Amino acid sequence: MKVELTVEPLGSWIDTNGKPLIIAGPCSAETEDQLVETARQLKELNAVHVIRAGVWKPRTRPGSFEGMGEAALPWIQRAKAETGLPFAVEVATPEHIELALKYGVDILWVGARTTVNPFNVQEIADALRGVDVPVLVKNPVNPDLALWVGAFERLAGAGISKLGAIHRGFATGEASKYRNVPMWQMAIELKSIFPQLPLIGDPSHMAGKRAYLNELAQMAMDLNYDGLIVESHIDPDKAWSDAAQQLTPAAFGDMLDHLQIRQVESQNLEFQSFMEQSRRNIDNVDRQIVEMLGARMALVERLAEYKRDNNVTLFQPDRWKEILKTRTELGKKLNLYPELVEEIYKIIHMESIRKQTEIIHSATQDV
Numbered sequence: 001m002k003v004e005l006t007v008e009p010l011g012s013w014i015d016t017n018g019k020p021l022i023i024a025g026p027c028s029a030e031t032e033d034q035l036v037e038t039a040r041q042l043k044e045l046n047a048v049h050v051i052r053a054g055v056w057k058p059r060t061r062p063g064s065f066e067g068m069g070e071a072a073l074p075w076i077q078r079a080k081a082e083t084g085l086p087f088a089v090e091v092a093t094p095e096h097i098e099l100a101l102k103y104g105v106d107i108l109w110v111g112a113r114t115t116v117n118p119f120n121v122q123e124i125a126d127a128l129r130g131v132d133v134p135v136l137v138k139n140p141v142n143p144d145l146a147l148w149v150g151a152f153e154r155l156a157g158a159g160i161s162k163l164g165a166i167h168r169g170f171a172t173g174e175a176s177k178y179r180n181v182p183m184w185q186m187a188i189e190l191k192s193i194f195p196q197l198p199l200i201g202d203p204s205h206m207a208g209k210r211a212y213l214n215e216l217a218q219m220a221m222d223l224n225y226d227g228l229i230v231e232s233h234i235d236p237d238k239a240w241s242d243a244a245q246q247l248t249p250a251a252f253g254d255m256l257d258h259l260q261i262r263q264v265e266s267q268n269l270e271f272q273s274f275m276e277q278s279r280r281n282i283d284n285v286d287r288q289i290v291e292m293l294g295a296r297m298a299l300v301e302r303l304a305e306y307k308r309d310n311n312v313t314l315f316q317p318d319r320w321k322e323i324l325k326t327r328t329e330l331g332k333k334l335n336l337y338p339e340l341v342e343e344i345y346k347i348i349h350m351e352s353i354r355k356q357t358e359i360i361h362s363a364t365q366d367v
């Protein structure tokens with residue numbers, strides 16, 4: 001069953017004056033002073049729309065700081081009263097939801113470790129039935145787009161329509177300078193499935209380190225994200241969780257000042273006509289690419305019939321090695337990213353084998 005998503009535009013539930021939505025605050029609410037002071041300094045930047053803080057922290061192993069729980073909720077009320085800004089908190093159970101709403105939390109988010117578990121997400125959706133509150137959903141820990149999509153379908157199925165996605169990067173097991181590999185294409189795919197869903201970048205959890213925050217936040221803006229969620233703490237090095245990736249409100253303000261915000265389109269007529277011409281040229285080249293793929297596949301089909309009649313295997317390791325080498329060398333000469341040609345040819349080769357398999361088996365059935 002596929003659930004159609006009814007998503008209310010971001011601007012209908014939070015006023016950002018047409019600017020990207022900025023959510024900021026400490027990884028965890030640690031003490032009343034730390035939370036209220038961080039919120040106060042963030043408010044002074046005049047650029048933050050929502051304060052965030054972790055109250056219940058899912059930790060991989062027991063024994064680390066797991067959040068202050070309900071005790072932190074009155075501090076949130078105070079931070080809200082002093083700044084006048086709405087507040088966002090992560091929830092993972094129906095009990096968290098009940099408490100968060102009781103203390104006036106304005107926006108809820110579902111964390112990456114919760115999105116991975118459909119039972120958990122369904123419990124959250126059921127607890128939210130009939131409640132009118134914005135819910136943001138972080139991508140699942142692992143790069144599994146269907147889990148992210150499923151979480152939105154479950155929440156939409158429970159009648160939640162103020163929805164947004166938080167892209168926090170993925171644990172891929174591969175070596176990377178980032179704590180969580182962005183895999184931007186995953187968010188692009190999500191946006192292609194749900195075009196109306198607001199997309200919020202989480203450079204803090206992608207980066208894992210302060211030094212990478214700027215480039216990741218800028219990339220999110222370059223990709224037309226609707227906002228950012230960033231961890232900020234009055235004394236980051238002394239933070240009880242995620243110390244390396246938090247930055248002071250002042251440093252965060254500096255980061256925002258240097259962020260280049262781009263527009264989706266330009267009204268400049270010269271620009272528009274240049275774009276139109278460029279896109280027509282790209283259309284032509286793309287048509288040729290697809291036609292060439294068709295021509296290559298037609299050759300493979302003929303070759304497969306001969307292989308079938310002469311009882312020859314489909315996979316030819318030496319020929320495949322030669323193809324990979326010569327094509328990637330050509331790509332290098334043309335200044336293409338080395339892995340591009342390699343990845344494309346891996347797909348072409350697998351399709352060639354799939355097609356040849358089809359031909360050989362269809363013939364076997366005819367006999």
Ligand SMILES: O=C(O)C(=O)C[C@]1(C(=O)O)C=C[C@@H](O)C=C1
Pocket residue numbers: 300303314315316317319320323348349352353
């Ligand atoms: O040359 C062959 O024998 C093919 O089957 C064609 C082809 C290709 O698509 O280029 C496909 C499979 C082989 O492993 C090598 C090459």
